[in-house]
Amino acid sequence: MHLAYPVVLSALLFSVGVYGVLARRNAVLVLMSVELMLNAVNLNLVAFDAWLRDSLHAGQALTLFTITVAAAEIGLGLAIVLLLFRARGTADIDRATALGDPAEPYASVEEEPAAAEALKGRATA
Amino acid sequence: MNLALPALVPALPALGAAATLAAGKKAPGLARPLAIVPVAVSAVLALVVALQLGTGQTLDAATRLTPTGGPDISLAVHLDGFSSLISVLVGVVATCVQVYSTAYLKADPRYPSYAALVSLFTAAMFLVVFSGDLIVLLVGWEVMGVCSYFLIGHHWETADARSASLKAFLVTKLGDVPFLFGIFLLGADVHSFRIPDVLAAAGEGRLGHPTLIALLLLAGVAGKSAQFPLHTWLPDAMAGPTPVSALIHAATMVAAGIYLVARLMPVFLQSGAALVVLAVMAAVTMIGSALCALAQDDLKRVLAYSTVGQLGYMAGALASGDREASVFHLVSHGAFKALLFLAAGVVIHAAHTNSISAMSRIPGLRKRVPDAYWTTGIALVALAGLPPFSGFFSKEAVLTAAEHAANGEALTNGLGPASGVPQAAGWIVLISAGLTALLTGAYATRLFLVTFHSPAGAAAAAPEVLPAADRATVVADHEADAPYSPELDEADPATAEPPAMRWPLWVLAVPTMAFGVAGLRPDWLPALLDGGSLRPTGVTAVTGTGLAVVGVLAAYGAWRSATARLATGRPAPAAVGRVPEQAGAPAAEVIVADPGRTLLGPLFGPARHGFGVDRLYHALFVRPVAAAAQLVRFLDREVVEGYVQGSGIGANLLGRAVRLAQTGNAQTYLSALLAGVVLLAVLVAV
Numbered sequence: 001m002h003l004a005y006p007v008v009l010s011a012l013l014f015s016v017g018v019y020g021v022l023a024r025r026n027a028v029l030v031l032m033s034v035e036l037m038l039n040a041v042n043l044n045l046v047a048f049d050a051w052l053r054d055s056l057h058a059g060q061a062l063t064l065f066t067i068t069v070a071a072a073e074i075g076l077g078l079a080i081v082l083l084l085f086r087a088r089g090t091a092d093i094d095r096a097t098a099l100g101d102p103a104e105p106y107a108s109v110e111e112e113p114a115a116a117e118a119l120k121g122r123a124t125a
Numbered sequence: 126m127n128l129a130l131p132a133l134v135p136a137l138p139a140l141g142a143a144a145t146l147a148a149g150k151k152a153p154g155l156a157r158p159l160a161i162v163p164v165a166v167s168a169v170l171a172l173v174v175a176l177q178l179g180t181g182q183t184l185d186a187a188t189r190l191t192p193t194g195g196p197d198i199s200l201a202v203h204l205d206g207f208s209s210l211i212s213v214l215v216g217v218v219a220t221c222v223q224v225y226s227t228a229y230l231k232a233d234p235r236y237p238s239y240a241a242l243v244s245l246f247t248a249a250m251f252l253v254v255f256s257g258d259l260i261v262l263l264v265g266w267e268v269m270g271v272c273s274y275f276l277i278g279h280h281w282e283t284a285d286a287r288s289a290s291l292k293a294f295l296v297t298k299l300g301d302v303p304f305l306f307g308i309f310l311l312g313a314d315v316h317s318f319r320i321p322d323v324l325a326a327a328g329e330g331r332l333g334h335p336t337l338i339a340l341l342l343l344a345g346v347a348g349k350s351a352q353f354p355l356h357t358w359l360p361d362a363m364a365g366p367t368p369v370s371a372l373i374h375a376a377t378m379v380a381a382g383i384y385l386v387a388r389l390m391p392v393f394l395q396s397g398a399a400l401v402v403l404a405v406m407a408a409v410t411m412i413g414s415a416l417c418a419l420a421q422d423d424l425k426r427v428l429a430y431s432t433v434g435q436l437g438y439m440a441g442a443l444a445s446g447d448r449e450a451s452v453f454h455l456v457s458h459g460a461f462k463a464l465l466f467l468a469a470g471v472v473i474h475a476a477h478t479n480s481i482s483a484m485s486r487i488p489g490l491r492k493r494v495p496d497a498y499w500t501t502g503i504a505l506v507a508l509a510g511l512p513p514f515s516g517f518f519s520k521e522a523v524l525t526a527a528e529h530a531a532n533g534e535a536l537t538n539g540l541g542p543a544s545g546v547p548q549a550a551g552w553i554v555l556i557s558a559g560l561t562a563l564l565t566g567a568y569a570t571r572l573f574l575v576t577f578h579s580p581a582g583a584a585a586a587a588p589e590v591l592p593a594a595d596r597a598t599v600v601a602d603h604e605a606d607a608p609y610s611p612e613l614d615e616a617d618p619a620t621a622e623p624p625a626m627r628w629p630l631w632v633l634a635v636p637t638m639a640f641g642v643a644g645l646r647p648d649w650l651p652a653l654l655d656g657g658s659l660r661p662t663g664v665t666a667v668t669g670t671g672l673a674v675v676g677v678l679a680a681y682g683a684w685r686s687a688t689a690r691l692a693t694g695r696p697a698p699a700a701v702g703r704v705p706e707q708a709g710a711p712a713a714e715v716i717v718a719d720p721g722r723t724l725l726g727p728l729f730g731p732a733r734h735g736f737g738v739d740r741l742y743h744a745l746f747v748r749p750v751a752a753a754a755q756l757v758r759f760l761d762r763e764v765v766e767g768y769v770q771g772s773g774i775g776a777n778l779l780g781r782a783v784r785l786a787q788t789g790n791a792q793t794y795l796s797a798l799l800a801g802v803v804l805l806a807v808l809v810a811v
Contacts, residue, residue: 022796030792093791100789 006047013040027081027091031074038070128186130177131202134170134212135251135265137163138219142244149237160240161223164247168216171251175209180652182206185257185321196317203257203320206653207452211384212254214456217636218376218463219247221629225467226368228625229474239279243372246272250377254384259308259318262385266304266349269378270297276373277365286364293358300348300355307341310334311392320388327391328540339392339399342385343406350382350436353410357739359433360417363425363479367470370425375432375462380455383439387448387455394446394541397550404444404550408557411437413736415564419571419721420732423479424469427572430735431508432462434561438523441554446535446546447526449654454523457515457640461507464500464633471497471626472576481572482719485579498577500630505569507637510562510673517670518641520562521661524669527555528662538655562669566676571720574684683720 013036020033042063049059085091141163148155178184187201223243230236249272252265271294278290312318314333315326326332346352351359362374373379386393386403393399411434418430435458442451475494476484484490491498507516529536530551535543643650644659651659722729731737786797 018799022792022799096791097789101784101787 003047003051006043010040010043010047013037013043025092025094027084027093027096028078030093031077031081034077035070035074038066042066127177128202130170130174131184131204131255134167134174134216135248135255137167137170137248138244138251139248142241142248145237145241145244149241153237156237156240157227160237160244161220161227164216164223164244165220167247167251168213168220171209171212171216174204175213178204178206178209180206183321185319187257187319190258190261196312196315198260198318199258200261201257201319202255204255206655207384207387207448208254210452210456210650210653211380212251214380214459215247215250215254215377218372218459218633219243219250221463221467221632222368222372225371225470225626225629226366228623229368229470230366231623235279239276239366242272242275243369246276246373246378250381253381257320259311259320259323262320263305263308266345266381266385267301269373269381270294270301270349273297273362273373273378276369277362279366279369280364283364285361289358289361289364293362296355296358297348300345302344303341304345304348307338307345310341311338314338323389324391327389327395330395332392332395335392335395336398339396340402342389342392343399343403346382346386346440347406348382349385350379350440351410351433352382352406352436352440353413354406356410356414356433357735357742360421360426360429360735363423363429367425367466367473370429371463371466371470374429375466376459379432379436380439380459383436383443383451383455386440386443387452390443390446390448390537391540393443394537394545397545397547400444400446400545400550401547401553403440404553407437407440407444408553410434411441411557411561412564415561415568416725416728416732417735419564419568420725420729422482422733424473424481424484424572424576425466425479427481427568428462428465428469431465431565431568432458434565435462435508438520438558438561441558442523442526444546444550445523445526445530445554446537446541446543446550447522447529447657448540449536449538449651449657449659450519450522450526452654453644453650453659454519457507457519457636460633460636460640461504461514461516464504464630464637465508467626467630467633468497468501468504471630472501474626481576484576491577496627496630500634501577502573503634504637505573509566509569509677510669511566511677512670513641514638515636515641518644518659518661520558521666521669522644522659524555524558524562524665525662527551527558528665531555536657538657540655559668559672563672563676563679566673567680567724568721570677570680571684571724574681575719579688679724680720683723687720687723 017033017035017037017040020036021030024030024033045059045063045066049057049063052059081091084096088096141159144163145156145159148159182205184202184204187199190198190200223240226236226240226243230239233239246269249265249268253262253269256262256265274290274294277293278286280286281290308318311323311332315323315331317323327335332338344355348355359374359379363370365373393403414430414433414437418427418434421427421430435454439451439454439458442448442454471494472484472490473479475497476487476490478484503514507514510516510520512518526536528551530546531548531554532551533543533548535546535551537543537546651657721732725732734740
């Protein structure tokens with residue numbers, strides 16, 4: 001089988017993954033997109049391993065290793081998403097901007113409780 | 126002789142000053158003894174030192190104070206007849222002033238600091254008198270300047286006192302800077318700061334730049350002794366308490382400049398040009414200040430201008446090469462001018478005003494202060510230079526010195542060649558001194574007559590309680606356009622002459638009357654000094670006295686005619702019964718019979734304002750400096766600060782721009798990251 005097929009496939013998979021990471025709002029889907037990118041890499045590894053006829057099969061070994069790490073990572077990632085959802089009532093990634101710099105640098109005291117209520121409202125929704 | 130004594134003389138008042146300051150607040154009862162006793166003991170010790178030293182002797186002792194790269198600075202004493210004489214004068218006047226101040230500043234809450242400063246001042250003056258090292262002398266010189274600043278500003282509540290003290294400080298410092306360089310140059314030429322070394326070098330003509338040194342030193346002398354270009358601080362310094370005027374601005378501090386020139390006379394004799402400069406300075410000072418004194422309305426300002434003029438006499442004698450005559454006049458002037466100021470303090474206390482035109486309207490003033498009246502009379506006769514009081518002899522000595530210098534046979538008493546004194550200097554001094562004698566007689570007479578003998582004052586037979594008691598009317602009472610240095614005054618008019626204020630007057634009146642005799646025999650005062658004759662000589666004695674008498678008579682005549690005009694033209698009694706509220710300036714203009722107005726004619730206005738020297742200085746120096754300060758302020762505020770502020774504002778704006786990127790949305794970050802990666806990849810690949 002020609003090398004071009006798996007490489008093109010993995011490139012497509014990776015592009016889909018990048019699109020998903022950058023464009024999807026739901027954190028679960030973002031995580032799935034990350035998995036897509038990882039698996040694109042895995043596919044590359046296996047393909048090149050076969051094509052280069054590596055006697056030690058380093059590509060395959062590395063793929064197994066990546067799958068393990070990805071499993072652990074997805075477990076951790078889903079746990080974080082779950083906690084985020086529990087805390088915020090939503091898993092939308094573009095709503096989780098608490099670490100950002102507020103638009104108004106020295107927000108007056110009256111605005112603070114308003115923002116907190118907005119958060120609370122979202123949590124109950 | 127024991128060196129501890131001359132060391133103790135300056136040390137005691139300094140310790141007394143420290144003790145007075147330390148004890149002042151906690152134990153107010155101790156302040157008075159602590160102020161008087163050290164100064165009095167110092168005066169006695171100064172007398173003992175003078176007696177031990179005897180006549181015709183000098184004593185030098187030195188211990189090295191600190192090594193420098195160049196000539197060493199040493200703690201040295203250089204005692205001779207001059208230092209003995211001046212130290213006794215300083216001691217006596219300072220003691221009188223301290224005793225007098227206990228009464229004069231009785232109710233003053235700042236008395237301890239005042240007394241401490243007077244003591245410190247006395248210590249500094251003793252240091253100047255005794256020091257045998259020019260740098261140590263300079264220390265005393267500057268300490269005096271600082272003490273003078275604080276004492277003039279004693280009533281710092283008033284704006285006048287504040288500005289007067291600043292002015293005195295700045296003007297004297299203006300002279301002190303060249304003075305310092307003069308000392309350095311002298312030290313560099315002689316390789317020593319010791320006065321005996323300097324004198325020896327000057328005697329042998331080893332000075333490299335005698336004219337430059339002498340001129341630089343003269344700048345400091347002009348500042349300290351209030352000579353012509355730098356004299357303006359002294360009349361304003363009258364804003365200080367009157368005893369301070371007596372001590373500092375009449376008897377001692379201003380004498381320091383004269384004393385320094387007398388000490389370094391051989392240096393000045395090396396330079397004819399410097400002597401001519403000194404003579405011109407003295408001549409302008411003498412005549413100008415005498416004219417000003419004739420026009421002043423403020424009693425203390427009259428005396429201040431008179432001090433400036435008498436210092437001109439001393440400087441004139443120095444310019445004629447005769448330091449003996451100069452110091453003789455210094456001592457007799459120190460006595461009678463201190464007396465005049467202390468008596469003026471009594472009068473001011475009693476009258477509650479400084480203005481002589483206001484005093485002339487106070488009924489029976491001379492009956493309320495008899496001691497001040499008589500001692501003022503004595504001192505004014507001495508000031509005018511009429512025989513047989515001390516002023517006559519000392520002024521004749523000055524005139525004789527000038528006459529000899531004018532004939533080319535200056536009385537240098539072996540300090541230098543008589544030809545070292547230019548004849549021009551002698552002529553300048555002689556002519557101006559004669560003219561000043563005339564004017565001095567006139568203003569002394571005017572002062573006495575207007576203050577004590579005005580028709581309004583004489584009309585009221587019985588002494589009454591002073592009508593104008595509160596300060597507002599007193600301030601309004603002086604003539605409106607006259608320069609005036611009022612002094613806060615809390616005294617009770619009923620006790621105008623407490624004993625502590627009366628006795629110093631008579632103590633000082635004794636030398637005022639009798640000191641002149643000391644110059645008559647060559648083995649009395651001249652033996653203590655350089656040994657030259659201090660006897661009045663025929664021609665100058667007759668001319669000088671004659672001129673003084675003419676001045677006195679002219680002032681008296683002018684006063685009589687002015688009084689007569691007043692009596693016929695206007696009802697004088699109206700002034701007596703006037704209520705204080707009506708004491709406006711226009712009324713004051715017409716009711717006072719002022720002989721100065723008649724005598725000076727059109728010169729009266731300019732003379733009253735010191736011939737506009739202050740205004741000239743304001744235009745020449747103050748305004749450019751103020752403008753330069755504004756320019757600097759502009760450069761600092763707008764330009765330098767602009768850059769500093771600009772960098773801050775720039776960083777701030779940049780920070781705001783960067784903050785916009787930090788939205789908190791992880792996807793935005795990742796997009797930027799991806800864009801960056803792609804960019805880098807493209808850059809690497811291409």
